[in-house]
Amino acid sequence: MTQPVLQLTDLHYRWPGREGFALSVPGFSVVAGESVLLLGESGSGKSTLLSLICGTVKADRGLVQVVGQDLAALSGSGRDRFRAEQIGVIFQQFNLLPFGSVADNILLPLRFAPARRKRAGVVKDTARALCQALGLPDALFQAKAGMLSVGQQQRVAVARALIGQPPLIIADEPTSALDANSQAAFLDLLFRQSEAQKSALLMVSHDPRLGERFDRVVDLSDVAGITRGAA
Numbered sequence: 547m548t549q550p551v552l553q554l555t556d557l558h559y560r561w562p563g564r565e566g567f568a569l570s571v572p573g574f575s576v577v578a579g580e581s582v583l584l585l586g587e588s589g590s591g592k593s594t595l596l597s598l599i600c601g602t603v604k605a606d607r608g609l610v611q612v613v614g615q616d617l618a619a620l621s622g623s624g625r626d627r628f629r630a631e632q633i634g635v636i637f638q639q640f641n642l643l644p645f646g647s648v649a650d651n652i653l654l655p656l657r658f659a660p661a662r663r664k665r666a667g668v669v670k671d672t673a674r675a676l677c678q679a680l681g682l683p684d685a686l687f688q689a690k691a692g693m694l695s696v697g698q699q700q701r702v703a704v705a706r707a708l709i710g711q712p713p714l715i716i717a718d719e720p721t722s723a724l725d726a727n728s729q730a731a732f733l734d735l736l737f738r739q740s741e742a743q744k745s746a747l748l749m750v751s752h753d754p755r756l757g758e759r760f761d762r763v764v765d766l767s768d769v770a771g772i773t774r775g776a777a
């Protein structure tokens with residue numbers, strides 16, 4: 547059987563000092579190369595779950611395993627290194643370094659991830675090739691990321707997540723600020739590239755219209771117990 551790229555088991559989390567919200571996931575997995583859309587309304591805990599999966603937030607109970615590694619068994623800095631190696635992240639607001647060039651931004655995760663850097667080969671050439679595949683003009687390769695249009699920033703964010711072929715790509719509502727045409731174009735690029743390099747893709751969104759492209763669409767409330775009381 548294919549080993550899951552992501553396996554959550556009996557996971558439980560409550561934000562410290564916040565009695566109102568709790569998230570528990572008895573079991574959820576994503577297998578190699580699979581694309582999964584996780585749907586949930588605003589405040590249902592999608593970003594919290596992604597933080598648990600990325601290891602930026604530590605579960606109160608239960609297991610988060612990424613390519614078989616239990617994240618809780620790693621130290622804080624160990625988790626940071628592990629994330630850089632194994633997970634490509636596309637944030638809602640892209641989180642590019644505005645004063646860094648396009649090249650700097652794309653190459654950033656490789657700094658902390660020697661195995662991923664090795665997989666990326668000649669890293670500048672690979673970054674350029676990704677830009678080309680994503681329709682980002684070569685003339686922008688050394689441009690400051692803060693000078694780019696939103697659509698161009700998205701492409702940089704996708705290239706940064708994909709470089710070095712991490713087995714898992716996580717995307718947090720990356721299309722929420724886009725009109726329908728731009729959304730479709732963005733998803734085309736993301737799917738084409740993540741399929742080409744066989745990365746699994748887990749995207750969270752509140753928008754069910756995105757679902758048709760994914761191998762699987764999961765409602766967060768079907769896989770998670772969510773407590774939402776007064777904050």
Ligand SMILES: Nc1ncnc2c1ncn2[C@@H]1O[C@H](COP(=O)(O)OP(=O)(O)OP(=O)(O)O)[C@@H](O)[C@H]1O
Nearest residue numbers: 561564567586587588589590591592593594595752
């Ligand atoms: N850093 C934090 N500290 C304390 N509580 C938080 C923090 N981040 C989120 N929460 C709380 O956790 C709950 C779930 O929030 P979360 O951002 O995970 O939901 P979401 O489904 O991603 O929402 P949205 O679609 O609006 O981004 C909310 O009650 C929120 O206030």
